[in-house]
Amino acid sequence: MSTPDVPRQGIHITEVGLRDGLQNEAVVLSTDQKLSLARALMAAGVREFEATSFVSPRAVPALADAADMMAALRREMSGLHLSALVPNVRGAERAMQAGVDSVVLFVSASESHNAKNVNRRVAESLAGFEQIARLLEGTGVALRGAIATAFGCPFEGNVSVDAVADIARRFADLGATHLSLGDTTGMATPPLVTERVTRLRDAAPDLPLTLHFHNTRGIGLANVMQGLALGVDRYESSIGGLGGCPFAPGASGNIATEDLAYLLEEMGLETGLDVERLIEAAGRASDLMGRPLPGQVSRAGARLALSACDTVPTARGEA
Amino acid sequence: MSTPDVPRQGIHITEVGLRDGLQNEAVVLSTDQKLSLARALMAAGVREFEATSFVSPRAVPALADAADMMAALRREMSGLHLSALVPNVRGAERAMQAGVDSVVLFVSASESHNAKNVNRRVAESLAGFEQIARLLEGTGVALRGAIATAFGCPFEGNVSVDAVADIARRFADLGATHLSLGDTTGMATPPLVTERVTRLRDAAPDLPLTLHFHNTRGIGLANVMQGLALGVDRYESSIGGLGGCPFAPGASGNIATEDLAYLLEEMGLETGLDVERLIEAAGRASDLMGRPLPGQVSRAGARLALSACDTVPTARGEA
Numbered sequence: 001m002s003t004p005d006v007p008r009q010g011i012h013i014t015e016v017g018l019r020d021g022l023q024n025e026a027v028v029l030s031t032d033q034k035l036s037l038a039r040a041l042m043a044a045g046v047r048e049f050e051a052t053s054f055v056s057p058r059a060v061p062a063l064a065d066a067a068d069m070m071a072a073l074r075r076e077m078s079g080l081h082l083s084a085l086v087p088n089v090r091g092a093e094r095a096m097q098a099g100v101d102s103v104v105l106f107v108s109a110s111e112s113h114n115a116k117n118v119n120r121r122v123a124e125s126l127a128g129f130e131q132i133a134r135l136l137e138g139t140g141v142a143l144r145g146a147i148a149t150a151f152g153c154p155f156e157g158n159v160s161v162d163a164v165a166d167i168a169r170r171f172a173d174l175g176a177t178h179l180s181l182g183d184t185t186g187m188a189t190p191p192l193v194t195e196r197v198t199r200l201r202d203a204a205p206d207l208p209l210t211l212h213f214h215n216t217r218g219i220g221l222a223n224v225m226q227g228l229a230l231g232v233d234r235y236e237s238s239i240g241g242l243g244g245c246p247f248a249p250g251a252s253g254n255i256a257t258e259d260l261a262y263l264l265e266e267m268g269l270e271t272g273l274d275v276e277r278l279i280e281a282a283g284r285a286s287d288l289m290g291r292p293l294p295g296q297v298s299r300a301g302a303r304l305a306l307s308a309c310d311t312v313p314t315a316r317g318e319a
Numbered sequence: 320m321s322t323p324d325v326p327r328q329g330i331h332i333t334e335v336g337l338r339d340g341l342q343n344e345a346v347v348l349s350t351d352q353k354l355s356l357a358r359a360l361m362a363a364g365v366r367e368f369e370a371t372s373f374v375s376p377r378a379v380p381a382l383a384d385a386a387d388m389m390a391a392l393r394r395e396m397s398g399l400h401l402s403a404l405v406p407n408v409r410g411a412e413r414a415m416q417a418g419v420d421s422v423v424l425f426v427s428a429s430e431s432h433n434a435k436n437v438n439r440r441v442a443e444s445l446a447g448f449e450q451i452a453r454l455l456e457g458t459g460v461a462l463r464g465a466i467a468t469a470f471g472c473p474f475e476g477n478v479s480v481d482a483v484a485d486i487a488r489r490f491a492d493l494g495a496t497h498l499s500l501g502d503t504t505g506m507a508t509p510p511l512v513t514e515r516v517t518r519l520r521d522a523a524p525d526l527p528l529t530l531h532f533h534n535t536r537g538i539g540l541a542n543v544m545q546g547l548a549l550g551v552d553r554y555e556s557s558i559g560g561l562g563g564c565p566f567a568p569g570a571s572g573n574i575a576t577e578d579l580a581y582l583l584e585e586m587g588l589e590t591g592l593d594v595e596r597l598i599e600a601a602g603r604a605s606d607l608m609g610r611p612l613p614g615q616v617s618r619a620g621a622r623l624a625l626s627a628c629d630t631v632p633t634a635r636g637e638a
Contacts, residue, residue, distance in 0.1 A: 190582075216615065263538050292569075296571060299567065
């Protein structure tokens with residue numbers, strides 16, 4: 001809806017399907033299979049990938065091929081931004097050897113969730129980040145922060161905005177270039193989005209925010225609408241909506257990249273992504289998983305994918 | 320997020336599961352089964368039902384029990400607002416005999432869809448409404464309008480806002496008390512919502528608007544967010560997201576009442592609905608259909624339905 005003279009506002013989408021998606025799926029893919037999915041994503045314009053996690057292969061077999069995956073992506077195309085989660089110094093070293101552009105350091109805003117997730121107190125996690133930050137100095141590898149359970153915790157319920165703001169300040173002090181707020185179990189709501197974004201802009205004004213919503217309760221894209229209203233221009237999503245929710249079996253997890261890109265395109269925003277190609281990539285992901293994925297646009301098709309009158313049964317008084 | 324002194328803004332939700340939902344499901348329910356679902360909905364606070372359609376039973380066997388359904392609902396509880404679709408004068412007569420509070424007259428903004436749906440030109444449909452309006456005079460039964468394909472047509476693609484506005488004006492002239500804009504195949508987008516609501520407020524300023532979105536492309540609740548931003552306070556939804564999309568097999572249809580109510584409650588709006596009881600009603604609907612329904616909140620549970628730490632497998636470095 002913008003005039004040709006006015007450039008459309010750009011939104012950055014980081015594709016997390018290869019990491020957050022696959023980490024939470026039952027099917028383990030080979031590096032080649034993951035690469036086939038990555039190619040389909042690149043064909044759709046994806047250039048920013050959360051590519052893998054350098055955790056212990058015993059802990060996460062699905063991502064045991066972290067270094068190989070990084071190498072394969074690098075060979076595939078230049079100009080990509082590849083980030084990877086690292087849980088500790090050893091992981092950071094492996095990630096740097098593998099040629100990441102940025103490492104993602106993650107901690108939960110909730111003590112219970114951090115304990116369950118990484119077996120550490122929040123303060124211990126943050127202290128560990130200091131070591132990693134020193135390791136990265138002068139390497140050109142950027143540090144990104146990620147706060148899990150930033151909008152609520154499946155064990156503790158509500159999570160205070162103070163807890164989230166304190167961690168954000170620590171990441172700012174560490175020289176983080178970006179901070180992602182993770183809606184780990186889909187507990188974000190539009191008012192919470194407003195509260196947290198507003199507060200963090202005050203606590204860490206020079207730290208760009210990324211919103212990572214889950215669609216567990218069906219309001220992932222409603223939360224994106226609130227983010228857009230607040231001027232947040234970075235989001236994370238997973239192709240097809242890969243990655244379920246370990247806390248609520250049967251529930252969905254990440255918002256689907258193709259659904260997000262569709263919404264943003266229709267809002268007149270520039271993503272650099274091709275929705276039709278994303279639908280193909282979602283199909284690829286679904287085939288690899290051997291199950292239908294929760295994304296909606298991939299089932300319905302593009303908005304102007306028309307039906308031929310005679311292929312549709314006569315509706316009978318629809319309104 | 321409102322203070323106790325300030326009443327929360329009210330949003331009206333019309334439950335269309337018994338009509339729009341069931342009309343687009345493969346399983347045909349008995350009147351008793353429908354009533355069991357209606358009871359669960361009433362227990363959740365639902366008081367406005369689009370209860371049935373007085374179309375020919377041969378055309379829509381799922382709603383052949385229209386008169387019996389109306390009678391059963393009336394016996395069940397007083398203070399309900401029961402509306403029913405009527406395709407013609409005969410349907411309107413049956414509806415009035417059955418004791419409806421309002422009849423819903425529907426027409427498509429797209430000629431192709433109207434032809435497919437009711438085998439009539441739009442102008443013919445509108446002319447037929449004149450007869451029905453005269454029939455209703457002095458009866459106390461209200462007339463409501465519904466415009467299908469108000470945001471796009473599966474056959475023609477984009478639908479002009481002029482076409483929608485013209486029909487809205489006709490409904491206003493007929494004395495309609497409400498007008499619903501139907502997103503028949505999930506082609507609504509936030510900019511289209513803004514365009515149509517703004518234009519119709521100009522074309523028919525005294526005609527309250529109701530927005531009926533479909534989640535076919537995953538953005539049903541994002542469109543609701545836009546409606547709320549525009550101050551629209553009436554929405555239609557279907558329990559569990561009952562009712563698929565005949566135009567895109569596998570795609571979802573109506574937005575789920577429990578998901579909508581959850582969003583509105585979290586936005587601090589007053590719906591009169593109990594989300595936990597809606598989740599139960601959605602479970603009932605799913606049992607009756609013998610299939611899982613697309614609603615998300617019913618799978619995930621309420622926002623503060625917490626997990627016990629030890630029932631959840633240790634996550635392995637989630638962010």
